[in-house]
Amino acid sequence: MNLFEIQYRKSQKLLEYENYDALLKCIIDHTLDTEDLTFYRKTVDLLDRLDNKANAPKRREKLTAILGELYDCLSKKEIKERQKLLEVRNLVKEYPHSCFSLGPIDLELWEGEIVGLAGENGNGKTTLLRSLCLELEPTDGQIRYFFPYKDQYDLRTQLVYIPQRTDNWQGSLLDNLQFTASSYGIFGEENECLVQLIIARMGLREYRSLNWSGLSSGYKMRFELARMLLRKPKLLLIDEPLANLDILAQQTVLDDFKGIAQSPFRPLGIVLSSQQLYEVEKTSDKVIFLKNGKPKNTTDASENPEEEKLIIEFECACSQDRLQSILSTLGLEKIQQSGGTYIACFQGNTTQEDFLKIIAENQLPLSYFRNISHSTRRFFL
Amino acid sequence: MFKKIQQYLLLHYPLLWNIKIAPVFAVLAVLHIALFAIGYFSTQFENLTTYGRYNEVFTYPLVFMFCLIIILLVLILWLIHYSQNNAFRVFYPQSSASLYGEWLMVLLIVFALFALPFTHIKGVEAKIRTFVADKEEVARNVEIINQIECLIPDYKNKFLSSAVRNDYFPDSILKKNPNEQAFASLLNQYFESGPIYNNLPATGNQQTVELWLLTEDEPQIRSLIRNFLLLVEKHHLRTSLTVDKWMELIYNPPTYPITDDNLIAAYKNDNNPNYVPFEKLNYAYKDIYRTYYDTGTADALLLILCLAGIASLLIFSCRYTDRKSWLIALIAALVLSIVYSAFSALVDMLSDTDLFMLPFWFGVFVFELIYVIRLICRSLSKRYSSVMINHLFWMLPFVPIMLVAFYLYVDGNYYTTTLRKWIDDNFMEIIWISVVFAFVTVGLFIHYIVRPWKSLPEQ
Numbered sequence: 001m002n003l004f005e006i007q008y009r010k011s012q013k014l015l016e017y018e019n020y021d022a023l024l025k026c027i028i029d030h031t032l033d034t035e036d037l038t039f040y041r042k043t044v045d046l047l048d049r050l051d052n053k054a055n056a057p058k059r060r061e062k063l064t065a066i067l068g069e070l071y072d073c074l075s076k077k078e079i080k081e082r083q084k085l086l087e088v089r090n091l092v093k094e095y096p097h098s099c100f101s102l103g104p105i106d107l108e109l110w111e112g113e114i115v116g117l118a119g120e121n122g123n124g125k126t127t128l129l130r131s132l133c134l135e136l137e138p139t140d141g142q143i144r145y146f147f148p149y150k151d152q153y154d155l156r157t158q159l160v161y162i163p164q165r166t167d168n169w170q171g172s173l174l175d176n177l178q179f180t181a182s183s184y185g186i187f188g189e190e191n192e193c194l195v196q197l198i199i200a201r202m203g204l205r206e207y208r209s210l211n212w213s214g215l216s217s218g219y220k221m222r223f224e225l226a227r228m229l230l231r232k233p234k235l236l237l238i239d240e241p242l243a244n245l246d247i248l249a250q251q252t253v254l255d256d257f258k259g260i261a262q263s264p265f266r267p268l269g270i271v272l273s274s275q276q277l278y279e280v281e282k283t284s285d286k287v288i289f290l291k292n293g294k295p296k297n298t299t300d301a302s303e304n305p306e307e308e309k310l311i312i313e314f315e316c317a318c319s320q321d322r323l324q325s326i327l328s329t330l331g332l333e334k335i336q337q338s339g340g341t342y343i344a345c346f347q348g349n350t351t352q353e354d355f356l357k358i359i360a361e362n363q364l365p366l367s368y369f370r371n372i373s374h375s376t377r378r379f380f381l
Numbered sequence: 382m383f384k385k386i387q388q389y390l391l392l393h394y395p396l397l398w399n400i401k402i403a404p405v406f407a408v409l410a411v412l413h414i415a416l417f418a419i420g421y422f423s424t425q426f427e428n429l430t431t432y433g434r435y436n437e438v439f440t441y442p443l444v445f446m447f448c449l450i451i452i453l454l455v456l457i458l459w460l461i462h463y464s465q466n467n468a469f470r471v472f473y474p475q476s477s478a479s480l481y482g483e484w485l486m487v488l489l490i491v492f493a494l495f496a497l498p499f500t501h502i503k504g505v506e507a508k509i510r511t512f513v514a515d516k517e518e519v520a521r522n523v524e525i526i527n528q529i530e531c532l533i534p535d536y537k538n539k540f541l542s543s544a545v546r547n548d549y550f551p552d553s554i555l556k557k558n559p560n561e562q563a564f565a566s567l568l569n570q571y572f573e574s575g576p577i578y579n580n581l582p583a584t585g586n587q588q589t590v591e592l593w594l595l596t597e598d599e600p601q602i603r604s605l606i607r608n609f610l611l612l613v614e615k616h617h618l619r620t621s622l623t624v625d626k627w628m629e630l631i632y633n634p635p636t637y638p639i640t641d642d643n644l645i646a647a648y649k650n651d652n653n654p655n656y657v658p659f660e661k662l663n664y665a666y667k668d669i670y671r672t673y674y675d676t677g678t679a680d681a682l683l684l685i686l687c688l689a690g691i692a693s694l695l696i697f698s699c700r701y702t703d704r705k706s707w708l709i710a711l712i713a714a715l716v717l718s719i720v721y722s723a724f725s726a727l728v729d730m731l732s733d734t735d736l737f738m739l740p741f742w743f744g745v746f747v748f749e750l751i752y753v754i755r756l757i758c759r760s761l762s763k764r765y766s767s768v769m770i771n772h773l774f775w776m777l778p779f780v781p782i783m784l785v786a787f788y789l790y791v792d793g794n795y796y797t798t799t800l801r802k803w804i805d806d807n808f809m810e811i812i813w814i815s816v817v818f819a820f821v822t823v824g825l826f827i828h829y830i831v832r833p834w835k836s837l838p839e840q
Binding site: 095134135136137151152153154155156157159169170171175176178179180182183184185187188191192231 | 391392393395398466468472473474475760761832833835836837838839840
């Protein structure tokens with residue numbers, strides 16, 4: 001089963017569970033994968049029809065029909081092998097009048113991959129992103145891009161960097177996106193349809209005619225993502241995309257990143273920085289933790305590093321003394337409290353099941369719990 | 382309709398949409414039509430008896446102030462809208478050709494904007510032309526007016542030219558007046574009329590009339606006076622003279638003396654019973670003639686093109702750098718000029734050595750060009766080059782003249798007067814060379830400097 005078939009199965013399940021909003025996003029992604037104006041038209045037409053609540057009863061039929069057509073088309077389409085996009089070797093960036101320096105950094109990025117950058121403020125996340133998009137000249141080291149480009153300007157058109165504070169723009173959201181699409185050689189009806197699809201994909205359909213000042217921070221970020229999708233970059237570099245977003249919007253945006261990066265037919269590499277450690281870790285294939293500009297550890301979130309200690313983050317309405325006395329039976333090395341949250345560090349042979357068992361046995365009022373043994377969160381301790 | 386046009390441009394020609402070509406040309410078209418109409422309808426040229434604005438119609442200050450305000454207003458509004466999106470700055474795909482095309486469009490818009498006063502003048506001229514619709518007739522009448530001036534001794538001094546033409550006067554006359562440097566005669570006159578009629582055919586000039594007087598060709602002179610009086614009659618103007626009376630006053634061969642008794646006023650006044658409406662016709666026909674035969678139109682358009690070219694370079698450089706660098710570049714250029722002027726004055730005082738501005742700026746151009754090329758070749762960060770690249774772009778049209786100045790300086794022949802003389806002698810050639818040079822080098826500069834420079838790291 002290839003990646004498309006996995007995603008198609010997922011779409012079918014969404015249909016089965018009548019999760020139509022999520023299904024619509026999948027259908028739009030499949031439609032964009034076709035790169036065919038006929039499908040663009042059909043899906044835009046479907047979106048227009050679904051806007052009319054009178055058509056709600058027939059929704060399932062219509063979604064099923066278009067999903068079937070998309071499967072017929074995309075199942076014949078070739079899925080290309082994932083290519084390496086980027087290789088960074090010993091990247092160092094120093095600023096002339098600052099004692100801060102980034103690196104040396106080593107990094108590889110492949111199509112469909114997401115790399116998360118974590119670290120406290122002022123530790124080089126933005127510097128690294130700006131170096132990768134060629135906004136900053138490396139002091140030392142090498143950055144190699146493996147996709148084709150004609151010249152340096154052409155290369156920079158394929159690297160999209162979205163800063164934390166994006167520039168404001170004039171005119172309506174729709175005009176701006178259509179301008180972006182036509183600047184990238186998408187003209188006429190294709191431009192109209194594609195922009196409509198991407199607007200719908202990013203949940204901006206109701207905000208089409210609004211301008212910059214009319215959008216909230218979350219929708220501004222979605223607009224930037226929509227614009228980025230139209231630019232079809234090879235590499236997306238995005239700085240603090242989750243800042244100013246509510247928890248629901250954070251989840252949506254991260255899901256979008258995952259969906260965009262792992263498209264079977266239009267994959268791209270994403271490097272994102274964020275303070276929202278757990279969310280980033282959940283989404284990223286790799287996480288780089290930066291401390292004073294140096295990568296403290298590069299962890300593959302899917303793999304288990306050589307980690308022996310069990311570290312648990314939890315919230316409990318008990319005193320530290322009581323917790324200390326109970327948990328010490330499990331080989332507790334130390335326990336810290338910060339902002340109402342405890343972090344307990346145990347010897348290597350303790351498991352999280354042991355921890356939960358002792359909590360249950362002592363009927364401790366546990367309100368939150370997370371195993372951070374492999375999380376970059378531990379570097380903040 | 383504009384919305385539809387704009388939408389079409391947005392979906393098919395983003396560059397044209399972004400530059401707001403449809404609305405700006407619509408506004409400019411309306412303004413050109415309005416200013417043409419204002420020029421046409423505000424010019425009172427129905428009747429020569431009331432025509433009195435003479436050359437003022439061409440330099441009417443209020444209209445030009447109005448044009449200036451309109452130009453500034455439209456320019457600012459257009460720039461606000463134009464600066465809303467900048468595809469090049471945010472690294473959307475832009476070829477050198479499309480950037481060059483964008484500059485050409487900026488030039489076109491600014492040219493159309495700066496040409497508003499020109500259109501107003503054309504409106505005035507169109508109205509003036511309606512007065513005498515036939516170009517040939519204008520030429521004939523101008524010839525009559527030009528020649529008749531020789532036969533209107535309106536004040537004595539005019540006929541006392543210091544350049545006494547001894548050839549014209551017999552020795553007997555000169556001997557009679559040994560102390561006089563000049564002899565008041567129709568044959569010895571100094572004309573004040575400007576160069577406006579200079580391109581008349583040789584037969585229409587005043588020397589022909591002098592020849593008729595010398596050869597005592599009475600029929601020709603009588604015919605000229607008759608034709609002039611017919612012209613006066615045609616335009617419903619008044620004169621106190623007839624052909625015979627006029628001949629009686631001035632036709633006194635062989636010396637055609639001018640005395641207080643045979644003066645003829647060029648306009649009606651109380652001091653002289655003998656008058657003809659020469660001035661009125663002369664001024665009116667100067668305007669009419671200019672509308673048909675003036676060769677200054679091409680020069681005016683070239684001047685507008687030059688101004689628009691400089692403005693377009695200023696606007697476009699701000700597009701590909703940023704407002705801050707642009708402003709720093711402008712201030713840096715002013716400061717450099719002031720400091721260099723002060724320095725050269727000091728050096729001149731202390732060591733009697735002349736330092737000159739143009740060779741200095743040529744040096745700055747070469748230094749900045751080498752600096753920017755070095756950055757591009759080595760893919761270094763932009764550093765101070767965002768200021769320099771503005772300077773380089775602005776100086777492009779001046780490179781030919783800077784080269785000449787530099788050459789003269791190196792050659793040891795550079796003096797302000799030498800250069801000024803050279804410029805005076807070759808002014809139009811310099812302008813044309815600069816224009817052609819700018820059109821070519823802007824394209825090359827965009828391709829080889831601007832686009833690669835833009836992709837350099839910021840820091």
